[in-house]
Amino acid sequence: MSRTGNQLARLESEEVARGIRMLLASPLLTAEREPDGFDLVRRRREPITKWFDFYCGWRLHVEPRAGYARLTKTTDRPDPTRPARRARSGGAPFDRRRYTLLCVVCAELLAGPATTIGLLADRVRQTTTVEGMPPFDPSRRDERSAFVDVLLFLQHHGAVKPVDGTTESFLDHPDAKVLYRVDATLVTRLLAVPTAPSTVDDVGSLTRENRYDDSSTAQRNLWTRHSVLRRLVDDPVVYRDELTDDQRAFLASPSGRKLVHTAVGIAGCTLEERAEGFVLVDADAIATDTRFPDDDSHAKVAALILLDRLGHGDASEDDLVAETDQLLTRFPNWAKAYRSDGGAARLADDGLALLRAFGLARVDDGNVSRLPAAARYAVEELHD
Structure with a gap:
């Protein structure tokens, strides 16, 4: 291969590694919020998509015209340490009320490409009343505060965009005039579960992936590979005593170790292995959504x-x-x-x-x- 060919191959591998790590830290990349990151993922979407599918069993949807890339990080281990957080109040986590309103607001946003904050609030009030939920009362400041936190969360992720007025104005003025443009496709992409919530009764069923239901050896091996890599790339530390016998056997086998190190290398990271467990290290901290130690809080x-x-x-x-x-x-x-x-x-x-x-x-x-x-x-x- 020529020198130019080597340089191009090196550039591609570096960009693929960076794109993988960016998506691990931010599973939703938008062209508006992160133009350079989205452009990189758009250009290298084929090898990045293949990496996530083969090693983790995760799907990556890249929509160049819509301007977003969404990595669906499915897991059978919902992590309570990573809640949705408010844009206000020092980044406090969402409480039950805000999660409830988030679900209702997302459902109502699918009605059309545009809405106003008053119309949306009225629809949420009607829906919560009809569905037997605690009714949404926009006359109360605490309720308006929760509603605003939900809209700011959706606004941050690009699902809604104010084109006239500001969301925060609704806090002090229940009759505030705010016009939103709605990206209904992106609203539906926010939910990263393999099963529609309306078809199940518990969280276990919500996160169940049918692709691993086959009891064949091939399917069990596939699940072992995907579950191990998911843990390594998503958890700060993976302790051996938290893994299953099959997962420990996979990591101890020559083929399993080779596959893991290959995956880690493509992502531009290194794997630290100790007697107690494993740590995936990104020296550039691109894949890190939050740092510790740090004095920012x-x-x-x-x-x-x-x-x-x-x-x-x-x-x-x-x-x-x-x-x-x-x-x-x-x-x-x-x-x-x-x-x-x-x-x-x-x-x-x-x-x-x-x-x-x-x-x-x-x-x-x-x-x-x-x-x-x-x-x-x-x-x-x-x-x-």
Whole structure:
């Protein structure tokens, strides 16, 4: 191959690897929000689509004219540590009310290519009343706040776009005039499940993938391969004791190890293997949706302090609240959002939630223990 051919091949492999990692961090890429990322995925969509299908069993839909790429990251292990979050209120997670309104709003948005905030609110009020849900009452500020959070979430993902007025104006003025353009196709793409919700009664059935229902050896092997790669690319840490016997056998086999390292290499990452488990490392942090350690939030700072406390032995949740309370006392001008009654408990909960999400701590019956991956963040003493 000529020098030019080698350079082109190297460029393609680098762009494919970058596209894979970008989609792992942001399964929905839009041309409006991330033009460069979307353009890369659009150009390299064939090898990227094949990678996700072969190694993970995930489908990638790239719509060049509509301006979005959607990776459907199906899983049989719904992750409560990655909720939908509000664009306001410091990124607080959606509560039950907001999830309910999100589902109803999405259903109502399918009615046409355009709507107004008042018309949409009235339709949501009617639907919640008819369907026997807690009725939506736009005269209440807390209800309008939840409604606005839902619309801002959809707005962020490109499903709706205000063309006249601002969504936030509805908070203080229930009669606010806001006109939206609706992308109904993108609304339907937001839901990443293999089974229509209206046809099932439980979450287990919602996430069931029929392609693995065949009890043949080939189908079992396919599921093992896909389930292992899904865990490695999607979880911060994969511990051996959390894997099934088949998954551990796959990772221990020469063919399985070769396949995993090939997949990881194409994605531009490296695989760290320890006695306790595995960590997929992206040195460029492209595939990372959130970082730790990091000082961009009070919860992350508290999480690092709590992790250091757990380095001295297991602790109860009450012990960690006391540790957090001392932290707030030592720095009276810090973390003002946690200064109200119960603030120490809330900060400890938020910090502990981060440690659990990153696979660094485990809670069993109120007892908190540090997991092996936490050793990466241990403070080492320097000796002469």
